[in-house]
Amino acid sequence: MNERVALIVLALVTALAVVFAPWAAINRETGARSAVVLLPERYVDFTGRTQPVELPQQGAVFVLTLMGLAAVVAGGALPVKARRLAWLAGGLVLVVGTAWGMQRLTASVDAARFDAFLSEVRGAIERPRSAYDVDKLEALLAASGERDLTAGLAEADAAGLVIRRLPYTNAGVGFSAFLAVVTGAFALFFGARIFKGFSQVLDRLLRAAAVPATAILLALLAAAVVILALQATPVGAGAQVGGAFDALVGRLDTLWYAYYSMFHDSLGTVNGFAESLKFATPLIFTGLAVAFGFQAGLFNIGAPGQMVMGAIFAMLAGIYMPGPRLVVLPVAVLSAALGGGLWGALPGWLKARFGANEVINTILLNFVAASVLLFILSAGNVFAAAAVRIFVAIGVFLVLVIAALLVPAVRRASKRAPRAAFAVGAVVLLAGCVVAGLPRAGDQPITVNMPFKVPGNEPKSRPLNAGARLPQLPAVLGVSRGGVNVVRIDYAAVLALLGAVVAAFRVGRLGRRLKGWTARLVGALLVGGALYGLGALVGIAGVNTAIPPTKLNLSFLIALLMAVFVHVFLFKTRWGYELRAVGLSPRAAEYGGARIGRNTIMAMAISGALAGLTATHYVLGGALEDYALRQSIPTSDGFDGIAVALLGANQPAFIVASAFLFGILKYGGSVLNITFPDLTRDVVSMILALVVLFIAAKGFLPERLTNPLKWGARQEAAEAAAGAGTAAANGVAAGAPVATGTEPRTSTARHRDHEGEG
16 A cells, blocks of 8 residues: 555545544533534534533644645645645645644633632622632632633632632543644654655655554454443433434444543643653663573573562562662663573573573573572561472582583583583482481471561562662652652753764764764764754743653662663664674574574573563662562563563663553553553553564564565566566567576586686
8 A cells, every 4th residue: 555545545534533533622511522523514412411612713723634634635646746745735735734724723611611710609608608708709719710610710719619620621632633633743743755755764764664554453443343342332411412413423433432531641641641652661671681692592481480580689689789879770680681681581592592482481581580580579478398408409419510610620611511411410409408308307397588588478579779770760850759749840851862863873874974983973063062052942842741650760870871881882883783683593693603502592691681680670769568578479471571572673772662552552551440440451452462462473464565575576576487487478479599407418518617716
């Protein structure tokens, strides 16, 4: 499907939505009951008690929307340059017209809310109570033209009038307005191909995002069927809704508001955004871990176990490591990476040494790690005396093995016959365990309590020392008080910083002269300064922002640093190049000098270390209930990391974005369950599973989009074969001899072949 067909189909769907779907909602009550507006000037009330609001210029918005859609559809039949100009014009009309209409609607709804507020004040003056200060209420009513609703509510509250509910709450955009903006944005996007430089960037972006975007879209469409099947249209007791048209409007509004609820709180509120980042942080670690293994041609499905071992190591360092915070905290973070790295290096060594399948080994090690966690956090583990002796025998055996491997002769012998050495060691260990396990007189059960476990039956460790705790991000911003705090944040500086970072890595592509880090730094400073000026111009240089309590901590920044590390290691270093070469073709890489075994162990160790760093979020960052190791650590994030890596195409930047999307959906699932009683978080789990399914199916897209290199090579081969066939046919028609693969070779030809082989 090319861009012309896609835009035409999208424009036609939007046109149908303008006719049958809500354009906006002027009131949304508890239980998702709503009063909606359709273009032009149509109104359907599912609440049963919402009075219509006078909405001027709706006819003009309707005409502008149809004009923009007509320009998009007509542009598909025009020549290339005219088509792109038509798309630019149509997209601009759709975006600007819809934004203007929504601004008019917001103003009308705000005016209606203020009128309802004044009506409450008049009613309180006419029917006063002892708690009301009538003089203040009358002064408020007299000066109503000088105050907004927020200030008026505060003054009414000070006068004793507490207004708990006003009509026209949660007014906002509807399904058809959203589709109009999306169609306009895509029209502007594709119309910008009129600029040659942007056309190349767009092609690269489409190739990178085609499969993930299509998979997400198909997953949302499939989930829409389930949402409509499970959730009835919320209707108030006094609502008078009848007819097929009203029923269709209700179903479309229910579907739209379900998705709107999932995404709006996550992206439109500070608390939701912080919670989404909190859910995304461990997924960044596990997604990077799985992707690192994929780049090396390894499937690390052991992230859950590596998470557990990293958490255990971090907990031990956080409890027992003495010293100042500047020493203890880095050691605890490195301990988390060490625990996961060692647990990941084990299956890597088994694969490099014995060819053992890493998938099977990592799956089994997940169960081992879970059992270790259960053991160390259980209350009063009781063992037979023989079992304790067996554990001691195993420990002594491991110490002796390590000591023996330090002897060069023993090490060389084990390398010459590794399987025989392993078999002898296993027999010796088994015999030692049998002897140690023989019953003895006076054996008594032994109760083992771990010193780091809290007393009692609760499966958790003792709290970490204060020096091993990662601060939460509000504390980094200077907010240390409990509850909601209002902080003045310079969003222009944040925008400038992000723009400068992007420019530092991309400015070298803008021209031949802009090369070297000096030019990149100058370009980054210029871009950052321009963005800061733009932010200050629009008024975001200092905005009072309510910061709610959150468990989002400094591990989020560590996750971003790990994404940068993985990108630099894989794509900017010799080791990363060698590792990726081994992943693409082990035999070719080995022929080129790469050491397969070393790269296998290194890849699994780094992958495990990345998974182990999730402990910085759950243990060191206190993302669970407190700063301690708990048995309830969500190891399912390790399996979710596989989906994150697949959705992110194993690229660190895309993995961060896909983890954020998963965080949005996970937090949105809880909001969805609150908004719609018949929809649970299982809907979100289904969406995530469908995303993975459709990614595995390449989004059912043609090979031209999913693998353009392979498709291009196949096209060239087909064209070459067709050209050879045409030449052969022409040669036969002219009576010339045709060379085939079976005709006799001359001595000269054989001599040339021999020289070529030499």
